[in-house]
Amino acid sequence: MPHHRKTDNKDFFTRVYEVTKLIPYGRVTSYGAIARYLGTGRSARMVGWAMNASHTSSIFIPAHRVVNRNGFLTGKHHFGNTKTMQQLLENEGIIVENDQIVNFSEKFWDPATELK
DNA sequence: ATTCTGACAGCAA
DNA sequence: TTTGCTGCCAGAA
Numbered sequence: 001m002p003h004h005r006k007t008d009n010k011d012f013f014t015r016v017y018e019v020t021k022l023i024p025y026g027r028v029t030s031y032g033a034i035a036r037y038l039g040t041g042r043s044a045r046m047v048g049w050a051m052n053a054s055h056t057s058s059i060f061i062p063a064h065r066v067v068n069r070n071g072f073l074t075g076k077h078h079f080g081n082t083k084t085m086q087q088l089l090e091n092e093g094i095i096v097e098n099d100q101i102v103n104f105s106e107k108f109w110d111p112a113t114e115l116k
Numbered sequence: 117a118t119t120c121t122g123a124c125a126g127c128a129a
Numbered sequence: 130t131t132t133g134c135t136g137c138c139a140g141a142a
Contacts, residue, residue, distance in 0.1 A: 012139080031124055041125095042137050048123040049139070068124065075123030085123095 012038075016050040017057070019111050023065040026092040027109035028101060030069045037111040052078055064088040071104030 019034050031051075032044040040046070047066070054061035055078070064085045068074045073096065076085040086096045095102040 035124085040138090043139080044124040045122060045137065046124090046139060051123055053140095063123085066123080069126095073123090078123055 012040075012043075012046065013050045013053060016047055017054060017059070017061050019115075020051075020054070020061050020063065020066060021059075022111065022115065023062055023109055026094060026107070028065045028067055028071075028089070028094065028104075028107050029109045029111060030067060032069050033108075033110050033112065034066065037115070048075065051075060055079075067101060071101040071108075073099045073101075 015038055016034060019037060023029055030044075031047040032041070034047045035041055035044040051061075051063040051066055052075075054063050063075065064079070066075065073085050073089075076082055076099065079085045079088075086099075089096055089101070094107055101107055
């Protein structure tokens with residue numbers, strides 16, 4: 001990919017969504033893990049941007065399954081209600097205490113090792 | 117064209 | 130252990 005234009009930017013968001021959609025029900029991953037899987041390991045913040053934009057997408061993107069590297073629900077304020085993200089996770093059997101996922105290592109799904 | 121901003125992550129203190 | 134700073138880089142407050 002020699003060039004990097006607007007269409008490519010859109011591809012980045014699309015690629016982020018593609019990976020996000022593959023996160024299994026009841027599992028979670030991190031912004032950085034998605035970034036690394038896409039080969040842009042230093043663009044974790046951009047993954048956050050993509051999650052923010054995903055809410056306006058007509059396609060369902062399970063953005064609630066993306067948390068920070070320590071399992072904290074750092075994106076909770078970007079859902080309609082402050083409690084929404086946690087509720088969505090709890091609906092999938094994930095336990096959240098003090099904005100952090102319990103047994104995070106067991107729930108963690110790393111695209112780099114799970115996808116081939 | 118320029119500047120500002122973050123749903124992060126890593127590391128220095 | 131915890132906090133604070135810095136690099137990051139695509140969008141647009």
